[in-house]
Amino acid sequence: MKGLLIKDWKLLKNQMRFMLILFTILIVISFLDNTNHISFMTSYLSFLFSNFVLSTLSYDSYDNGMLFLLSLPISRKIYVQEKYLFSLLLTFGSWLISLLLRLLIFPLQFSWMEISEICFESLIYLIFVLLFLAYSIPLHLKFGNEKGRMLSFGFLGLLAFGIFTIVRIDNWQSLFYMVNRISLKFVIIITTFLCIIFLGISYLLSLWIIEKKEY
């Protein structure tokens, strides 16, 4: 598995220049962003890196690459495990770095209350990103890159539309106050638990897809 992780890391490194440009843009935007409640940086960077995981799936299947990869001394199970591990490492890593940067860039502007709010919001973004990966990885494995990407973004669009509809119906502020009344710890535990469940189901689904697949 280490060999596969190195492969994905090398592919990521080859895109480092592009990543650095985006990272710079991100920092500039963060400086311009005076509205502290927007965790743009955290969500954007994590989402960007989660997309890179999907890109590695594209790279793997580029020019019949999967034929070669699966003829190496790795099983299909290890291939799937590596993808999920790489996703988690990359998403958590980028989330943590961006959160720390955000807190470090404006350390004096925040009260403890605001910092905890930012951390909470960032955590919600992280969970959204992980959920995005949870349904996108099996879609990519099943339908290939182009169809998989279209379907995962289509699903994301539907999800956004659903949330927007709920917000319009139920009034966003009342929903926000309702969430606020629930213990923060409870919300984090429930969402983390749900995220783990979804990732588990996603992993099993991906495994089933790749075991059935013919190359």
Added chain:
Amino acid sequence: MIRLHNIKKQYSQFQLQCSLEVPQNRITALIGPNGAGKSTTFKTILGLTHVDSGEIELFGKPILTLTTQERAMLGIALSNSCFCGYLQIRDIIPILSHLYPKFQKEYFLQQCKHFDLPLTKKINDFSTGMKAKLKILIAISHQAKLLILDEPTTGLDVLAREELLDILREYMIPGNRSILISSHISSDLEGFCDDLYLINKGKILLHEETNILLDNYGILKVTKEQYQKINPIYLTRKKKEPYGYRLLTTQKQFYQDNVQELIIEKCNIDEIILMMTKGELL
């Protein structure tokens, strides 16, 4: 080393149905025209496609039960597949080091230098020949016990082909090793393989030792009258020609000794492929 027994795989317009064996210390070739089923057979051996029935064994074990360590004893070069083209050779060295416990980094680097393969150039930017060399180097650089090479010399000029074949001959020297190879370039196989399988439309048409094939097999060029009189005991295929028939024999010596005024030619692998696939069964 490899044993395929009564493999059957049905596709919408193609059926693979074959049995073959690659014993230890042998170089076995799989030959056939385009679309004959060579690459499908390779993919089947590697467990990349699921078969409908039959047994596939590598190192005496069913392919799906091989451990990672056992799979590391395989060296693979597939015709149209390699590491992602966005990687460079310097990127794939640590990958190979971690995937193969016996990866010989120094040897690999030395061969890259020998074949003028740049370490810091994207594989995408390699020529076809450079890619072919890289694939073979990847396959032979970890002391594999069995090489499975699908069209490894495609895109190489005659000198590079000969150099690579020499490397493969060197690879066989320690013993207890085998190679299964396919190639369109029959001259490569004639001087290189111990035996060969001919496949067409998913079926094995012929399995023979290369030296028997080249020494004993022959082409008879006969007129219609000669064809009526000739003893067909060692004839396997006939093909209609403007002058009469072209016949494939498994014992050209028999006809040299017993029939006079007959045109008998030595045959090469290309001619055998032609006669076995286009000729009429006798």
